[in-house]
Amino acid sequence: MDYVDGALSAEQRSEFDRHLKACPSCVAYLDSYRRTVALGKDAASDPASSAVPEELVEAIRRARRQ
Amino acid sequence: MASGRGSRSGADADADRGEPDDRLLLERLRAGDERAFDELVRTAGGRMLALARRMLPREEDARDCVQEAFLHAFRSLDRFDGRSRLTTWLHRIAVNACLMRLRSQRRRPEQSLDALLPRFRGDGHQERDTTPWKPPQESGIEREEVRDLVRARIRELPEQYRVVLLLRDIEGLDTDETAAMLGTTAAAIKTRLHRARQALRSLLEPHFTEGSL
Numbered sequence: 001m002d003y004v005d006g007a008l009s010a011e012q013r014s015e016f017d018r019h020l021k022a023c024p025s026c027v028a029y030l031d032s033y034r035r036t037v038a039l040g041k042d043a044a045s046d047p048a049s050s051a052v053p054e055e056l057v058e059a060i061r062r063a064r065r066q
Numbered sequence: 067m068a069s070g071r072g073s074r075s076g077a078d079a080d081a082d083r084g085e086p087d088d089r090l091l092l093e094r095l096r097a098g099d100e101r102a103f104d105e106l107v108r109t110a111g112g113r114m115l116a117l118a119r120r121m122l123p124r125e126e127d128a129r130d131c132v133q134e135a136f137l138h139a140f141r142s143l144d145r146f147d148g149r150s151r152l153t154t155w156l157h158r159i160a161v162n163a164c165l166m167r168l169r170s171q172r173r174r175p176e177q178s179l180d181a182l183l184p185r186f187r188g189d190g191h192q193e194r195d196t197t198p199w200k201p202p203q204e205s206g207i208e209r210e211e212v213r214d215l216v217r218a219r220i221r222e223l224p225e226q227y228r229v230v231l232l233l234r235d236i237e238g239l240d241t242d243e244t245a246a247m248l249g250t251t252a253a254a255i256k257t258r259l260h261r262a263r264q265a266l267r268s269l270l271e272p273h274f275t276e277g278s279l
Contacts, residue, residue: 001260028196029184032274035199036267037235042209043216044120044236052111056129060107060136 004034088152096143107136110153114160120232121164123221131167135160161233161247168225177224182265199274207273219269227262234259 002008003016020027094102111132118128139146139159146155185193207215220228233244234255245255 001256001263023191025192025195028198029192032196032199032267032271033263035274036263036270039212039216039270040220040231040235040263040266043213043220044116052108052115053129056111056115056132057104057107059129060111060133061104063133063137064103064140 004030004037088148092143092146092148092152095140103140106152106156110156111136113153114157117157117160117232117237118164120217120220120236121161121229122167127167127171128164131163132160135163138163157237161237161239165229165247168229172225179224179227179261179265182268183261184264184268197271197275199271215273216266216270219266222269223262223265227258227265230255230258231262231266235263 003013008016020030091102091106095106114132114135115128118131119125122128122131135156139156142159146152187193220231223231229248230244233239233247234241239247241252241255241259245252248255
């Protein structure tokens with residue numbers, strides 16, 4: 001995760017990069033890990049989920065006045 | 067340090083600029099302007115409800131938490147210090163309301179994530195080679211279907227991992243803030259986030275590898 005987040009030292013990153021050049025499986029894992037993070041963020045960006053039901057607006061209004 | 071990026075820095079930058087809309091709305095709220103309260107619910111409530119739905123399995127609980135969050139905010143307007151956007155402040159209140167609801171409902175021991183985590187050999191390599199995922203345009207799944215799929219898989223994660231994934235990757239809170247909210251350490255948050263991402267990856271893998279769909 002530190003590699004993905006850019007939190008490795010230059011030396012550590014360099015060593016990791018050298019490993020990736022020789023390991024297709026790790027490259028595939030890293031790619032799928034990054035895509036997973038991106039998919040999670042995209043799943044939360046649905047504009048259709050941004051409407052407030054009118055009954056909730058009314059419930060909040062009523063509760064505030066109590 | 068991989069923290070404090072994205073939406074949080076954007077919110078702080080907005081506060082620094084002293085957004086006039088926020089200041090005016092806050093004045094109206096503190097003056098008891100009824101239309102201002104409605105306006106705030108309609109503009110901020112959608113995102114809060116979306117967050118609550120991601121954190122809580124039941125729609126009823128999600129709506130209750132949004133209502134609780136607004137009522138708490140309305141009672142605490144004099145304590146809002148303006149260092150963040152009003153909507154950011156509200157969002158934090160909603161997160162806390164959802165966390166409290168989850169704590170109050172916690173009855174069963176957390177299920178283990180072990181079956182979803184990769185296993186490694188002594189030389190550091192995974193026991194099982196990873197199959198490359200298909201490029202997005204070749205997955206054969208429409209974007210909205212993908213979102214539904216990902217949301218469903220996130221809901222399958224054990225609660226402590228789901229919550230960290232939601233707060234860090236989706237709500238954009240940084241590690242330290244997430245740790246403070248959950249009453250744990252930054253190191254624990256980093257570990258949980260990594261495991262949550264690995265587990266989600268495992269749950270999504272069957273849908274994105276060659277031979278699927």
